[in-house]
Amino acid sequence: AQTVTQSQPEMSVQEAETVTLSCTYDTSESDYYLFWYKQPPSRQMILVIRQEAYKQQNATENRFSVNFQKAAKSFSLKISDSQLGDAAMYFCAYRKSNNFGNEKLTFGTGTRLTIIP
Amino acid sequence: DSGVTQTPKHLITATGQRVTLRCSPRSGDLSVYWYQQSLDQGLQFLIQYYNGEERAKGNILERFSAQQFPDLHSELNLSSLELGDSALYFCASSSPPLAGAHPDTQYFGPGTRLTVL
Numbered sequence: 001a002q003t004v005t006q007s008q009p010e011m012s013v014q015e016a017e018t019v020t021l022s023c024t025y026d027t028s029e030s031d032y033y034l035f036w037y038k039q040p041p042s043r044q045m046i047l048v049i050r051q052e053a054y055k056q057q058n059a060t061e062n063r064f065s066v067n068f069q070k071a072a073k074s075f076s077l078k079i080s081d082s083q084l085g086d087a088a089m090y091f092c093a094y095r096k097s098n099n100f101g102n103e104k105l106t107f108g109t110g111t112r113l114t115i116i117p
Numbered sequence: 118d119s120g121v122t123q124t125p126k127h128l129i130t131a132t133g134q135r136v137t138l139r140c141s142p143r144s145g146d147l148s149v150y151w152y153q154q155s156l157d158q159g160l161q162f163l164i165q166y167y168n169g170e171e172r173a174k175g176n177i178l179e180r181f182s183a184q185q186f187p188d189l190h191s192e193l194n195l196s197s198l199e200l201g202d203s204a205l206y207f208c209a210s211s212s213p214p215l216a217g218a219h220p221d222t223q224y225f226g227p228g229t230r231l232t233v234l
Contacts, residue, residue, distance in 0.1 A: 033221050033222075035222070037225075042227075043205060043227070043228055043230075044119075044225070044227050044228070045207060045209075045225035045228075046119075046225075047222060047224065047225075050221075050222055091160065095221065095223075097221065103148065103150075103165065103172075103173075103211065103221070103223075104150065104162040104165060104173060104175055105150075105152075105160075105162065105209075105223060106162070107159060107160040109159050110159070
């Protein structure tokens, strides 16, 4: 079974600085997707960024970028120029690719990010 | 706004009761997923429907059931409620394979917070 591990329960960063959240996963699959979701105090789950395992290029979305190391099964999220609105719980998630029939997401336990003004 | 709607936002009920949670997916999405977020279990996949048919089951209790209707909205029925069923229940939807910009990405609704007293 696939597992996703987030070893940092809490992180904090000064406003405007850069922070990296860690995620590792375990799978025997070669093709899959990885996601970072953000859950602010409103509890809404918001997609931050996604990565296809077959793509070597790391995904970026404005101030958010990932460092995807397939061999190491590592998928970290870098937030540049941190803003107060980035304060939230961040979840790393895994999904099998093209497994039509079961596309469930497996989530890590989350990292709570605090932004220090 | 993800385009996924869930009602009600909050639900308070007593042990032993039955409740129904409702979800409307994004326009065009055929897959609906239900997840449970609790303090002790984290985010767990419950069940997936695709175009009216059950596709996959996760850690869903026998007291829970779900269905997807011809108009693609879905309902999650929880019966014989126990204190431990108190949680945030999310619905997510995704577009069909090979359709849309990111058919493999799940977009979440705002959730229904269930409190069992």
